[in-house]
Amino acid sequence: MDLGLRDSVCIVTGASRGIGLATAQRLCGEGARVLLSARGEQGLAAAAATCAEAGGEVDHLALDVTAADAGVRLAARCAERFGAPEVLVNNAGTSAVRPLGELTDDEWQAQWELNVMAPLRLMRAATPAMVERRYGRVVNVSSSSGKRPSASNAAYSVAKSAQLALSRVWADALAGSGVLVNAVTPGPIETPLWLGEGGLAEQSAAAAGGSREDALSSAAAKLPLGRFGTPDEVAAVIVFLCSAAAGNVAGASWSVDGGAVPFFV
Numbered sequence: 001m002d003l004g005l006r007d008s009v010c011i012v013t014g015a016s017r018g019i020g021l022a023t024a025q026r027l028c029g030e031g032a033r034v035l036l037s038a039r040g041e042q043g044l045a046a047a048a049a050t051c052a053e054a055g056g057e058v059d060h061l062a063l064d065v066t067a068a069d070a071g072v073r074l075a076a077r078c079a080e081r082f083g084a085p086e087v088l089v090n091n092a093g094t095s096a097v098r099p100l101g102e103l104t105d106d107e108w109q110a111q112w113e114l115n116v117m118a119p120l121r122l123m124r125a126a127t128p129a130m131v132e133r134r135y136g137r138v139v140n141v142s143s144s145s146g147k148r149p150s151a152s153n154a155a156y157s158v159a160k161s162a163q164l165a166l167s168r169v170w171a172d173a174l175a176g177s178g179v180l181v182n183a184v185t186p187g188p189i190e191t192p193l194w195l196g197e198g199g200l201a202e203q204s205a206a207a208a209g210g211s212r213e214d215a216l217s218s219a220a221a222k223l224p225l226g227r228f229g230t231p232d233e234v235a236a237v238i239v240f241l242c243s244a245a246a247g248n249v250a251g252a253s254w255s256v257d258g259g260a261v262p263f264f265v
Contacts (some may be wrong), residue, residue, distance in 0.1 A: 009084065010032050010089070018207075024036050027239060036048050036060040084133070087136070094158075111155040119239060120161065143185055145161075182251065
């Protein structure tokens with residue numbers, strides 16, 4: 001299926017691994033021109049090289065998306081290298097197992113900056129050119145934790161819920177201009193966030209006094225699908241929402257969670 005993304009100008013944040021990397025690879029495979037962003041230069045450069053093998057054109061810029069000027073810098077680099085962005089995927093994010101009573105003000109604020117202010121600034125910088133062109137796509141990568149409270153990290157859950165509200169506000173404001181803003185809400189996914197050294201599996205095991213394998217089995221057992229999702233499964237939905245084929249989708253929050261959230265939203 002041709003998704004009509006050839007030569008589209010795209011920005012993907014959190015693109016050095018996991019869902020962001022899988023999304024960038026798929027966009028490149030569609031022949032898009034993609035600017036990748038993440039904090040670490042070394043990992044980002046390796047990701048860019050991998051994406052270049054998939055096709056399209058690739059550039060990368062290492063920065064912290066929570067910086068006040070990150071949106072402006074990314075939009076400017078994109079315009080300089082490929083032209084004004086037509087597609088924006090706000091994927092950067094992270095979490096940790098933190099009991100509610102132990103969360104500090106700084107941790108609450110850090111989740112807000114990463115999941116609300118960073119995508120807000122990126123949309124503010126990238127969408128004016130889309131509005132002028134009367135075409136654009138924005139996908140914000142939220143979480144199933146944004147649709148129902150999570151006891152493992154309330155700050156993350158609350159910020160992801162706010163990200164969904166942010167996405168809907170921008171969708172309502174821009175849809176009439178041909179700029180479609182949507183969100184996806186993954187559940188547990190086979191990424192370094194869960195599976196990596198010191199990741200959520202090990203943190204959950206330490207909190208419960210069990211093994212890493214027990215933590216992974218327990219998390220998978222809570223999903224109707226019975227397993228974790230894969231980055232590519234989430235990326236497939238993101239790239240569809242970035243495409244011309246999703247021309248009648250605006251303000252949606254697509255669950256890609258193996259059935260984790262047990263109600264219609």
